[in-house]
Amino acid sequence: MMGPNGIQPAVATPGAGLCEVPPFLAAHSAKAGGTTIPHGSLYAAATGWAHIAGTPGTAGSLPSAGDIPEDHIPGVALPANLEKLLGFGRTFSWWPLLFGLACCAIEMMATAGPRYDLSRFGMEAMRASPRQADGMIVAGWCSIKMAPRVIRLYEQIPDPKWVLAMGSCAISGNIWDTYHIVQGIDSLIPVDVYVPGCPPRPEALWDGLEKLRDRVRVSRHAYDGLRQIPARVAIGE
Amino acid sequence: MESSTQTTIEIPEAMESVFAKVEQRFGEKLLGTSFFRGELSITVAPADWVEVAAYCRDEPSLAFERLDSLLGNHYPARKDRPFEVVAHLTSVSRTARLRLKTQLAEGEKAPTLTGVWASAGWDERETWEMYGIVFEGHSDLRRLLTTEDFEGFPLRKDFPLRGTVGGRIRTDLKGKI
Numbered sequence: 001m002m003g004p005n006g007i008q009p010a011v012a013t014p015g016a017g018l019c020e021v022p023p024f025l026a027a028h029s030a031k032a033g034g035t036t037i038p039h040g041s042l043y044a045a046a047t048g049w050a051h052i053a054g055t056p057g058t059a060g061s062l063p064s065a066g067d068i069p070e071d072h073i074p075g076v077a078l079p080a081n082l083e084k085l086l087g088f089g090r091t092f093s094w095w096p097l098l099f100g101l102a103c104c105a106i107e108m109m110a111t112a113g114p115r116y117d118l119s120r121f122g123m124e125a126m127r128a129s130p131r132q133a134d135g136m137i138v139a140g141w142c143s144i145k146m147a148p149r150v151i152r153l154y155e156q157i158p159d160p161k162w163v164l165a166m167g168s169c170a171i172s173g174n175i176w177d178t179y180h181i182v183q184g185i186d187s188l189i190p191v192d193v194y195v196p197g198c199p200p201r202p203e204a205l206w207d208g209l210e211k212l213r214d215r216v217r218v219s220r221h222a223y224d225g226l227r228q229i230p231a232r233v234a235i236g237e
Numbered sequence: 238m239e240s241s242t243q244t245t246i247e248i249p250e251a252m253e254s255v256f257a258k259v260e261q262r263f264g265e266k267l268l269g270t271s272f273f274r275g276e277l278s279i280t281v282a283p284a285d286w287v288e289v290a291a292y293c294r295d296e297p298s299l300a301f302e303r304l305d306s307l308l309g310n311h312y313p314a315r316k317d318r319p320f321e322v323v324a325h326l327t328s329v330s331r332t333a334r335l336r337l338k339t340q341l342a343e344g345e346k347a348p349t350l351t352g353v354w355a356s357a358g359w360d361e362r363e364t365w366e367m368y369g370i371v372f373e374g375h376s377d378l379r380r381l382l383t384t385e386d387f388e389g390f391p392l393r394k395d396f397p398l399r400g401t402v403g404g405r406i407r408t409d410l411k412g413k414i
């Protein structure tokens with residue numbers, strides 16, 4: 001599913017707690033050559049820019065009424081160039097959620113500290129509210145009791161969002177194949193970049209964040225093409 | 238290893254006086270005593286548990302004002318009383334530590350320390366959750382670290398080591414978190 005200039009079109013998911021990406025949204029976005037932005041998302045473009053982009057004569061266009069399924073969530077397309085510009089901007093202002101689960105979080109703090117200094121990349125503003133964050137670094141093991149909270153935090157982050165799984169625990173549960181640990185956070189939420197290690201050195205996290213920035217630049221998301229967030233299946237919704 | 242270090246380390250005088258004081262007060266009721274690396278552990282019967290703890294807190298020359306932690310242990314090899322509750326006390330004013338222990342049979346209840354230190358409530362909840370040791374008189378014995386519908390007591394030695402058994406991700410938490 002590639003867009004006009006080789007960029008995989010991003011699909012923004014409905015903002016109000018739903019994380020399912022309906023396949024028709026993906027298709028319609030590919031056709032329009034841009035990003036579909038549903039209403040209700042906190043995305044700045046959701047109202048003002050989207051209408052400008054959607055007016056006749058510009059690159060983005062609204063799908064004709066016949067294409068739209070009944071359960072369509074209203075949205076409009078952004079032209080690919082504007083998407084590129086947004087991606088460029090986000091690359092230098094990606095704000096992670098201020099959120100650590102276990103020992104790996106210490107290395108994440110070290111990365112944010114003056115020696116490694118995440119602020120060089122515009123990432124120092126770790127937001128304490130998921131509503132202001134652009135994604136999360138899952139730093140450490142996630143216990144079964146914590147899992148619903150992690151899912152909740154993930155779903156409160158407005159689209160577009162990216163997730164980095166830091167450390168063996170977040171990736172696979174590490175040695176904790178025991179009664180209380182989720183065996184890999186990707187069984188619950190879509191993960192963009194995996195950074196192995198126990199714990200990964202700040203350099204490794206930094207490298208992972210660089211990989212993440214590559215994805216941010218071209219608006220690729222782990223949830224692209226997913227029909228359902230795994231967490232929703234896991235908790236039976 | 239334990240015994241070799243034990244012989245080389247001197248018992249600090251401060252601990253000697255603590256032990257003398259407790260022994261003078263309770264005498265026969267102390268079931269066992271051990272020094273390890275300068276720290277004193279005293280074993281008492283469950284029936285004397287609260288009394289000894291309250292004495293250690295209130296007696297001015299002991300003054301163990303603080304309960305550092307309270308935890309459980311499981312020794313399956315010890316058939317008659319496999320469970321143990323351990324309380325770590327700290328005296329901030331005297332810079333001293335004391336360990337109190339009591340041994341329990343399977344299914345035997347331990348009296349709660351919440352009347353002596355309110356903070357024991359959290360630790361007793363966790364000890365109950367992990368070992369199944371019931372604390373009599375505890376007002377709110379609910380699971381703390383595992384989900385509420387968790388089955389089994391994970392830190393018992395007969396609990397399976399591998400596999401996410403016993404609990405699952407809650408499905409009925411909508412609106413609660």
Ligand code: SF4
Nearest residue numbers: 103104140167169199
């Ligand atoms: S990967 Fe290692 S350092 Fe990171 S949370 Fe797991 S045990 Fe801790």
